Amino acid sequence: MNKQDLLLLFDKELRKNLHTPGYRREVTEHVIRHVSLHGERGFIIDSRVNEENASEVIQEEMNYFNRLGVGFEWKVYSYDRPNDLKELLGQAGFTIEPQESLMVMDINDAHSLRHRKQQTYVNEIVDQKGIREMISLIDIIWEDSHEELGNRLWRDKQNDPDSLYLYGIYDDDRLVSAAWICFEKNSSFASLWGGSTLPEYRGKGFYTSLLSVRANKAKEKGYQFLTVDASPMSKPILEKHGFYCLAYSYGCQSPELSRNH
Structure with a gap:
């Protein structure tokens, strides 16, 4: 296409x-x-x-x-x-x-992500406590309140758990990196969100690990494309893994x- x-x-x-x-x-x-x-x-x-x-x-x-x-x-x-x-x-x-850059990738072309060795340190977040920790992480990174986002994510996870998957990476009990994926009904696209890592934990491959687990989940659920609105910091990483820019x-x-x- x-x-x-x-x-x-x-x-x-x-x-x-x-x-x-x-x-x-x-x-x-x-x-x-x-x-x-x-x-x-x-x-x-x-x-x-x-x-x-x-x-x-x-x-x-x-x-x-x-x-x-x-x-x-x-x-x-x-x-x-x-x-x-x-x-x-x-x-x-x-x-x-x-x-932001509207980035899209055909999941069938995502060899570097889908065949990446899954890291055991990536955890699925399924409860309210984990979502609250994720929102606290985002608040710290973006220096703003995301309480409404947290409420919406927890509500959506309860109401339709298969439409939303959240993942985090912990250092002991501290959440240091997190992201989620939304599966839109009647769509070819699964959308990526988050991808936030504390500054002192960047450069360790956490962002790519979170990309990989979400790409595999999308493939598992039969979606054809991944899409994400990428910041200038994320865009080069996404391009490295086969995403390309459609628009801004x-x-x-x-x-x-x-x-x-």
């Missing part, structure tokens, strides 16, 4: 047709939004706007989520239109997160809610 066909498949399965556990999918003339059923932040995963109506639609979506009393992320990809959508969101007060993505976070709410 060539790059353009693969991008079209990604766009169809993980944007236009995506269904997220714990969220209500709403399709309007201009956007596909996902609204949390638990009062958490929502997100817009796909949009159909142009230069004439983009600013108006952005304001409408800000008003919509404002009425719900929650913030949201508008996910923008480098091939979205209009070309200045990210800049228009910034002008509306959104915080534009650093660029930007998480655009809505401004704080109106004080009227």
